[in-house]
Amino acid sequence: MPRSPRWRFTLLDANLRERNLLTSVREGDMELSADSRLGGSGKITISDTETVNWLSDRVRIFYDPGIPGVTGWAVATFMFASPTLKVDDGKQFFEVDLLPLTTIVDGYSLERRLVASKGANIIRLVEQLLRECSVTDIAVTPSAKTLTDTITFKPGDSYLTVINTLLDAAGYWGLWVDALGQFRLEPYRLPGERAVQFEFVRGKHSIHAAKWEREHDIASVPNKYIVVGHGTDEKPPLVGIATDENPNSPYSVQARGRVITKADTGVEGADQAVFNRLAAKRLIAAQSVVAKLTVSHAIVPISLRELVLFVDTGISVRATVQRMKFSFTDDSLCQASWREVR
Numbered sequence: 001m002p003r004s005p006r007w008r009f010t011l012l013d014a015n016l017r018e019r020n021l022l023t024s025v026r027e028g029d030m031e032l033s034a035d036s037r038l039g040g041s042g043k044i045t046i047s048d049t050e051t052v053n054w055l056s057d058r059v060r061i062f063y064d065p066g067i068p069g070v071t072g073w074a075v076a077t078f079m080f081a082s083p084t085l086k087v088d089d090g091k092q093f094f095e096v097d098l099l100p101l102t103t104i105v106d107g108y109s110l111e112r113r114l115v116a117s118k119g120a121n122i123i124r125l126v127e128q129l130l131r132e133c134s135v136t137d138i139a140v141t142p143s144a145k146t147l148t149d150t151i152t153f154k155p156g157d158s159y160l161t162v163i164n165t166l167l168d169a170a171g172y173w174g175l176w177v178d179a180l181g182q183f184r185l186e187p188y189r190l191p192g193e194r195a196v197q198f199e200f201v202r203g204k205h206s207i208h209a210a211k212w213e214r215e216h217d218i219a220s221v222p223n224k225y226i227v228v229g230h231g232t233d234e235k236p237p238l239v240g241i242a243t244d245e246n247p248n249s250p251y252s253v254q255a256r257g258r259v260i261t262k263a264d265t266g267v268e269g270a271d272q273a274v275f276n277r278l279a280a281k282r283l284i285a286a287q288s289v290v291a292k293l294t295v296s297h298a299i300v301p302i303s304l305r306e307l308v309l310f311v312d313t314g315i316s317v318r319a320t321v322q323r324m325k326f327s328f329t330d331d332s333l334c335q336a337s338w339r340e341v342r
Contacts, residue, residue, distance in 0.1 A: 004066035005299075007328045009044070012058040016077070016137065016181045022059065024050055028328040030061065030098060032076060034304040035322055037160070038106065039176055042078055042098035044328065054080045058181065059098065063299055063326075073301045075326070077181035079103060101177045106160040108133045114153040114162065119146050122170040122270060123185060126163050130183060133159055138183045145170045145270035148238065149230045169268035171277050179303070188281055191320055191341040194307040198300055201311040208297035209333065212312065214340075215292045221251050225283035226263040227275055240267075240275030242283040249342040251287060262286055284339075291340030293319055296333045299326065308338065317341070 009022040030042030044059075046052075058079050064072030078098035086093055116125060123143045130138055147169065153162050164174045173188050200208045223244040231237030243259075244252045253259055264282065269275045293310060302308065306321050319338035326332055 005330050005332075006064050006066065007330075007332075008062040008064060008072065010060045010062065011050075011052065012060055012077070012181075013053075014056040014058070016058060016060075018060075019057070022046060022050055022052075024093075025328065026093065028098075029326060030076060030078070030328075031323065031325040032304055033323045034320075038102045039100045039304075040076065040078075041100070042076070043095065044098065045093055045095050048085065048092040048094060052080065054083050054096070058101070060179075060181065061328075065299065074179040075299075076179055077101060077177070101181055101183070102160060102175060105130065105133045105135065105163065105175065106158050108159040110153055110155050110157045110159070110162065112155055114157075116147055116151040116153070116166065118148065118150045121146055122166050123172070126166050126170075126175075126185060129159055129163055129166075135183055137181065138185065139178075140185045141172075141187055143170055143172075143187070145274065147268070148270055149268070151268055165268060168278070169274065170270055171274040173305075176304075188277060190277070190280055191284065191307060191318070194305075194320075196309045196318060197306040198302050199309040199311070200295065200297060201309070202313065207300070208295050208310075208312075212296070213294040214315070215294070218251070220260065222260045222262040222283065222286050223249075223251050223253050223256060224259050224261040225279045225286060226261060227267040227269070227279045227282065228263065228265045229267050229269055229275065238269060238272055238275045240269070240272070240277070240279035242276070242279035244283065244287070244342075246342055291317075291342075292322075293317075293336075293338040293340060295336050295338065297336060299332065299334045307341070310338070 009025050011019045011022050013019055024047035026045040028044030032040040058077055060077045061075050062072050063075050080096050081099045082097040084095045122145050171188055173186050176184050178184055225242045227240045229238040246252050247254055269278055304321050308319055310317055310319055318341045322339050323337035325335040
């Protein structure tokens with residue numbers, strides 16, 4: 001039986017309560033990115049007959065794979081921006097940009113100097129800042145981690161910049177919003193600590209395209225990363241060190257026969273464990289250009305940063321999902337970019 005996949009667009013109010021379906025979406029696309037500051041963007045074209053409050057309404061985008069017995073799922077929730085009225089042969093419609101909800105936080109800036117004092121609980125401070133941005137729907141993983149040094153932010157700094165600086169110091173992911181529009185504060189997990197969420201295996205039942213790319217850029221790729229905190233005459237700074245000593249990695253110290261180091265100074269972190277994880281996180285990011293996979297595949301319920309297994313001609317690797325791009329057509333595939341994990 002052939003599938004009948006479709007996209008569905010639900011209009012929400014500012015509090016993410018459902019209003020009605022948007023039934024006249026003609027076309028559009030969206031991109032979700034783990035590497036971008038805001039996390040994604042999109043665009044849709046809809047009829048002018050729809051009643052939308054561009055300033056406060058939101059849109060939640062669902063995908064239904066059209067498979068009997070399989071329930072569709074939410075892919076993303078956006079806010080509207082820059083509606084442009086267009087006329088074609090007497091018919092009016094709007095082209096509208098879509099922005100992620102992190103834009104709300106990025107729109108707030110400090111009016112005065114903010115001093116985050118040594119000893120302050122980092123995650124509670126972040127929650128307070130989010131509420132100052134009128135964000136209340138927050139999923140929080142609590143933490144007892146506190147600031148080891150005072151951090152001062154200047155007037156004009158974006159709340160998003162402040163929050164992400166603090167989250168980095170706590171060893172957390174940067175602020176992100178899930179598919180349902182909930183803001184998330186969660187500890188960073190190394191790829192090796194994540195379970196494989198989906199397997200893409202070449203064969204009779206393969207759901208990825210036969211054409212794919214694996215990009216390598218080995219110039220100046222480090223195999224050692226050092227992060228250094230703030231110190232005083234009485235107290236040396238905390239230092240985190242991560243070294244690639246994996247014998248299966250072609251960029252490890254053993255494989256290359258030499259050490260290539262990258263270092264960051266003036267780094268904020270709550271304790272030695274955070275510095276160790278920051279060093280490991282930044283080493284992984286610095287090596288990300290080494291192995292990037294570009295794959296087109298059927299749309300499945302996976303999220304950014306999740307771990308997948310990819311098996312095809314001459315390759316069997318695990319990778320993290322870094323980018324997903326979709327076109328709002330019934331035959332759309334996900335254009336994905338993955339970061340290989342060693």
